[in-house]
Structure formats: C-alpha cells, structure tokens
Amino acid sequence: MAAHTLSLSPNTTRASHHDCRLPNSIFPPLTQFLSLKSLNCPWLGTSKLSPIRISLPKHRAINATALSSLPTAKPERVSPTEELPKWSSKAIKSFAMAELEARKLYAPETGTEAFLLGILYEATNLASKFLLANGITLFKVREEATKLLGKRKLTISMERPPLTESAQRAIDWAFDKKLKSGESGEITSAHLLLGVWSEKDSAGHKIMASLGFNDEKAQQLETLISKPGIGDD
Structure with a gap:
C-alpha cells in the first residue's frame, strides 16, 4: 500500500476556514481568529460558528489627587524669603x-483621632514606633475612638472629608514648630503627633491620655526629634 504524506503550504491554505487540528504555527493571530465568520472545527460539533464579539464594560473616569504636602491654614505667614519646610x-x-480611618469611623470630618489612627496604620514612621513602645496600638486607639465618639450613621461620600478645626490647628502647630526651630529636615509624623497632643480638648488628645500618654512622654518625643539626623524612620 502506498504511503501518503500531507503537505501544507501557506499559498494553498484557505483563509476563510481553518482546521483546528493543524499545528499552532499556521494559526492566524488571535484578533483575526476571532473575526472569522466560520470555523472548521469538527470536535466542537459544528462546522460554522457565529462571529465572536467581545464587549468591554464602560468605566467612569475617576479623578485622583496625589498629596505632596499637608494643608497648612495660613501659608502667607511665612515670608517670601523663608524656605518652607517639607512634610516627610x-x-x-x-x-x-x-x-480613610475617618471614613471607617463614619465621621463626616477628619479629626485628631483619625490622625492618631493614620499614624499608627502607616506603622513604619517614628511616631508610630514611639506609640507602640509605650503600649499604644492601633486596636486600642480604634476601640477608644469608638467609645468616645459613639456609633454614627453610615454616610457615603466621594468627597474628601474636611478637617475639623482642632485637626487643622494640629497641622499648623507641627508646621510652626518645625519652622521656628530653624533646623533643616522634614516635618515628620512625630511633629504631627505632638500637634495632636497640643490640642487639649480634641478627641485625639483625650484618647492618647486615656492610654497613658502624658506631657513627660511628649517631651521625650520632642527631645528625640530635635537630635541631628533624626528623620521619620
């Protein structure tokens, strides 16, 4: 019996039908493959398939703003010749x-208690390490914040939550503290934490005090960040 061989040539291959048993090397690109009006694939149980159409869902554009600094209330108080300190x-x-923590608490504004949670959530900064060394953890602060502020109704908003007055003053305190020191370097999370502590009537200060933070510890932290070469690590 004579042996028969199958010879394939690109010039003789029909473009309108493709045998799915042929080697991958002669398959057309995927985009062309999907646009073919008919496919010859016996193992699919059909010799003709309808064109495959792929529709992608439409997404609404999302505006996102990357923070490069913290909002200082009165930047005009700095003279034009002075170099503004930068935040770490x-x-x-x-x-x-x-x-984000303010949203978790269903708070309409970002307060000093949210600053405290944010500092601890970041976890790698100097202030967070100082708090943890003194037994003040994210879990404890969140628990105290819930007790102090009570349960709130769920509010959903795509807008950035505004700052409370005490939170804004805490930022300004940190900014001024660094500016008046005349020292080089950045404004760190430790400056922000001390700013929260300076707001005696704020929720953040009350939570810190309830967990054992006091003026002596605040002085220790202030002494630490005044040392040369101390950053936010």
Whole structure:
C-alpha cells in the first residue's frame, strides 16, 4: 500500500476556514481568529460558528489627587524669603490613611483621632514606633475612638472629608514648630503627633491620655526629634 504524506503550504491554505487540528504555527493571530465568520472545527460539533464579539464594560473616569504636602491654614505667614519646610512622605501617607480611618469611623470630618489612627496604620514612621513602645496600638486607639465618639450613621461620600478645626490647628502647630526651630529636615509624623497632643480638648488628645500618654512622654518625643539626623524612620 502506498504511503501518503500531507503537505501544507501557506499559498494553498484557505483563509476563510481553518482546521483546528493543524499545528499552532499556521494559526492566524488571535484578533483575526476571532473575526472569522466560520470555523472548521469538527470536535466542537459544528462546522460554522457565529462571529465572536467581545464587549468591554464602560468605566467612569475617576479623578485622583496625589498629596505632596499637608494643608497648612495660613501659608502667607511665612515670608517670601523663608524656605518652607517639607512634610516627610510618611507623614503625608499617615495623613492619607487618617482620611480613610475617618471614613471607617463614619465621621463626616477628619479629626485628631483619625490622625492618631493614620499614624499608627502607616506603622513604619517614628511616631508610630514611639506609640507602640509605650503600649499604644492601633486596636486600642480604634476601640477608644469608638467609645468616645459613639456609633454614627453610615454616610457615603466621594468627597474628601474636611478637617475639623482642632485637626487643622494640629497641622499648623507641627508646621510652626518645625519652622521656628530653624533646623533643616522634614516635618515628620512625630511633629504631627505632638500637634495632636497640643490640642487639649480634641478627641485625639483625650484618647492618647486615656492610654497613658502624658506631657513627660511628649517631651521625650520632642527631645528625640530635635537630635541631628533624626528623620521619620
């Protein structure tokens, strides 16, 4: 019996039908494959298939703003010749986490208690390490914040939660503290934490005090950040 061989040539291959048993090397590109009006694939149980159409869901554009600094209330108080101190990346991230924590608490505004949670949530900054060394953890602060502020109704908003007056003053305190020191370097999460502590009537200060933070510990932290070479690590 004579042996028969199958010879395939690109010039003789029909473009309108493709045998799915042929080697992958002669298959057309995927986009062309999907646009074919008919496919010859016996193992699919049909010799003709309708064109395959792929529709992708439409997504609404989302506007996102990357923070490069914290909102200081009165930047005009700095003379034009003075160089503005910059916030550390970890302080900025702590602030961003504070806004998320405010939403978790269903708070309409970002307060000093949210700053405290944001600092601890970031976890790698100097202030967070200092708080943890003194037994003040994210879980404890969140628990105290819930007790102090009570249960709130769920509010859903796509807008960035505004700052409370005490939270704004805490930021300004940190900014002024660094500016008046005349020292080089960035404004850190530790400056922000001390700003929260300076607001005696704020929720953040009350939570810190209830967990054992006091003026002596605040002085220890202030002494620490005044040392040369101390950053937000």
